[in-house]
Amino acid sequence: MVRAVPDTHGEILAAAARQFTVSGYRGTSLQDIAREVGCSKATVLYHFANKEALLAELMAPAIAVLRNLDDQLNGLTGAAAQEVAAQGFVDLAVRFRQEIAVLRGEFPELLCQPAFAHIQEISDRLRDALAGHSDRPGARIAALVLLAGISEACAEFADIPDDELRLGLLTLARRAVEPVDAPLPHPPTTEDKDS
Amino acid sequence: MVRAVPDTHGEILAAAARQFTVSGYRGTSLQDIAREVGCSKATVLYHFANKEALLAELMAPAIAVLRNLDDQLNGLTGAAAQEVAAQGFVDLAVRFRQEIAVLRGEFPELLCQPAFAHIQEISDRLRDALAGHSDRPGARIAALVLLAGISEACAEFADIPDDELRLGLLTLARRAVEPVDAPLPHPPTTEDKDS
DNA sequence: CTTCCATCTGACCGATCGGTCAGGGTCTGA
DNA sequence: TCAGACCCTGACCGATCGGTCAGATGGAAG
Numbered sequence: 001m002v003r004a005v006p007d008t009h010g011e012i013l014a015a016a017a018r019q020f021t022v023s024g025y026r027g028t029s030l031q032d033i034a035r036e037v038g039c040s041k042a043t044v045l046y047h048f049a050n051k052e053a054l055l056a057e058l059m060a061p062a063i064a065v066l067r068n069l070d071d072q073l074n075g076l077t078g079a080a081a082q083e084v085a086a087q088g089f090v091d092l093a094v095r096f097r098q099e100i101a102v103l104r105g106e107f108p109e110l111l112c113q114p115a116f117a118h119i120q121e122i123s124d125r126l127r128d129a130l131a132g133h134s135d136r137p138g139a140r141i142a143a144l145v146l147l148a149g150i151s152e153a154c155a156e157f158a159d160i161p162d163d164e165l166r167l168g169l170l171t172l173a174r175r176a177v178e179p180v181d182a183p184l185p186h187p188p189t190t191e192d193k194d195s
Numbered sequence: 196m197v198r199a200v201p202d203t204h205g206e207i208l209a210a211a212a213r214q215f216t217v218s219g220y221r222g223t224s225l226q227d228i229a230r231e232v233g234c235s236k237a238t239v240l241y242h243f244a245n246k247e248a249l250l251a252e253l254m255a256p257a258i259a260v261l262r263n264l265d266d267q268l269n270g271l272t273g274a275a276a277q278e279v280a281a282q283g284f285v286d287l288a289v290r291f292r293q294e295i296a297v298l299r300g301e302f303p304e305l306l307c308q309p310a311f312a313h314i315q316e317i318s319d320r321l322r323d324a325l326a327g328h329s330d331r332p333g334a335r336i337a338a339l340v341l342l343a344g345i346s347e348a349c350a351e352f353a354d355i356p357d358d359e360l361r362l363g364l365l366t367l368a369r370r371a372v373e374p375v376d377a378p379l380p381h382p383p384t385t386e387d388k389d390s
Numbered sequence: 391c392t393t394c395c396a397t398c399t400g401a402c403c404g405a406t407c408g409g410t411c412a413g414g415g416t417c418t419g420a
Numbered sequence: 421t422c423a424g425a426c427c428c429t430g431a432c433c434g435a436t437c438g439g440t441c442a443g444a445t446g447g448a449a450g
Contacts, residue, residue, distance in 0.1 A: 008427080026221050027304060029407065040429050045409065047427090109222060137355055141363040144351060145344030152343030153336055160332055168336035176371035203397080224437065235399050240439065242397095 009047045011037050016054050020102040021155075025055055025110060056115035059103070062096040063119065070122045073129045078180055085129040086173040089147065093154040094166045101155035123147070130173075132180030139178040146173055204242045206232050211249050215297040216350075220250055220305060251310035254298070257291040258314065265317045268324045273375050280324040281368040284342065288349040289361045296350035318342070325368075327375030334373040341368050 015036040019028040030051060034041040048054040069088040076084055093100055103110060111120050131143035150169050157165055210231040214223040225246060229236040243249040264283040271279055288295055298305060306315050326338035345364050352360055 006427095023304065024301075026219075030409085031407085041408090042410085042430075043428055046429090051408065106219075109218070137359050138363045138366060141348055141352065141355070141360065142367045144348045145364070145367055146340065147344075148347030149340030149342075149344030152347075153339045156339060157336065160336070164332050165336065168333045169340070171333060172337050172340055172371060172373075176367060178367075201397095225439085226437085236438090237400075237440085238398055241399090246438065 008037070008039065008043065012039075012044055012047055012054070013058060017058055017098055017102065020055070020058070021098055024104075025051075025102065025106050052113055052115060055102075055110070056113075059099055059115070062092070062099040063116070065092050065096070066119070066122055066126075070125060073125060076129065078132050081129040082132045082177050082180070083174075085126055086146070086177065087170060089126060089130070090150060090166055090169045090173060093150050094162050094169070097154045097158075100151050104151060104155050130177060132178065134178070134180050136178070139180060142176055142178045146176055203232070203234065203238065207234075207239055207242055207249070208253060212253055212293055212297065215250070215253070216293055219299075220246075220297065220301050247308055247310060250297075250305070251308075254294055254310070257287070257294040258311070260287050260291070261314070261317055261321075265320060268320060271324065273327050276324040277327045277372050277375065278369075280321055281341070281372065282365060284321060284325070285345060285361055285364045285368060288345050289357050289364070292349045292353075295346050299346060299350050325372060327373070329373070329375055331373070334375070337371055337373045341371055 012033060016028070016033050019032050019036060022028075023032070030041045030044050033054075034044050037044070044054070048057070069085075069092060072084055072088065073081060110116055127140075127143045127147055130146060131139040134140075150173070153169060154165065160168070207228060211223070211228050214227050214231060217223075218227070225236045225239050228249075229239050232239070239249070243252070264280075264287060267279060267283065268276060305311055322335075322338045322342055325341060326334040329335075345368070348364060349360065355363070
């Protein structure tokens with residue numbers, strides 16, 4: 001039987017993901033990560049150039065998917081853009097629950113780091129697509145509330161299975177986005193509880 | 196004209212609010228605050244027992260309103276609870292935009308501090324009310340997305356006037372909450388409600 | 391003038407942070 | 421056998437953090 005090769009690199013990555021999720025990037029020290037892995041802080045810095053590189057490697061897959069979604073959105077307008085943005089972001093957020101949880105709330109500072117260049121612009125475009133490229137306050141508000149809320153929900157609802165969470169979020173998103181393409185004379189207000 | 200009494204205490208409070216909003220609680224040092232005020236770090240700690248006390252005083256009014264909302268929610272069920280929760284929280288979030296922005300993303304750790312005791316339980320009850328006290332995943336998801344998203348929107352949309360933001364958020368909330376199966380015991384009372 | 395008190399400060403403290411470095415094991419292939 | 425690559429470590433570094441403390445300042449009261 002093959003001697004189990006100790007995958008220290010991977011263990012550090014996993015431990016960092018857990019710690020970042022619980023305490024945030026800032027709130028987690030390299031010492032904390034090393035302690036959980038059971039190695040020295042110097043070992044962590046042997047496998048990763050610095051703390052930022054550790055975070056970057058952790059986030060790379062999620063960022064790649066986000067970039068991909070950004071490409072799909074390119075050229076789409078109106079309700080089509082809204083639907084693709086909603087579906088794409090819900091998928092992404094559910095799939096990368098942990099990564100989302102890590103970044104939660106530490107965006108403003110983290111986005112300055114080179115590893116996350118252009119993430120701000122991408123999420124701005126995503127938000128814009130979800131608003132149906134409308135600049136009406138109602139549409140902008142709905143888009144931001146959805147993006148932020150979906151992120152938070154994915155980070156928080158660890159007890160809900162992926163499929164159920166994805167379905168719930170997508171249903172909500174479709175119900176909540178401000179309709180733009182075919183503006184109805186009087187949108188279906190919920191004056192009566194019929195569906 | 197009266198010699199302007201230097202309200203150092205208030206200036207520190209205001210500077211802290213600005214800095215916390217931009218860089219977060221953790222990301223702001225007492226030195227940063229002192230620098231903005233134009234005094235020494237020791238002066239900051241002369242007016243406030245410690246960093247936590249500074250935050251607590253900053254948050255006190257918002258927390259009082261939140262507690263008040265929690266009381267109003269007590270006993271309400273179904274659609275009535277949803278409406279009161281939505282309206283109350285939107286009002287609160289818009290009114291205390293800055294405070295919301297400060298707490299954004301630093302909840303998990305900050306809630307451990309004694310100054311914020313029971314805030315977690317209160318916001319859990321608020322979320323539960325917004326879900327119409329249903330434990331269906333769809334209802335729970337909608338409630339969390341709304342609470343988190345509304346907070347984020349208030350922190351972010353500094354360019355939208357209060358009234359417009361409040362209207363947009365409330366409209367979205369009413370559109371997005373999952374309708375509860377059990378309708379109101381009695382239809383909305385015709386008194387004080389002017390909606 | 392002296393006393394008192396509120397305000398404010400520079401110097402300092404211990405703790406912790408991210409990061410560096412020289413060197414010690416261990417395995418492998420020549 | 422031995423050189424060298426790889427993995428890992430303790431000791432250490434400078435910076436910064438929140439917080440303490442003795443003392444300077446200055447105005448009001450006696």
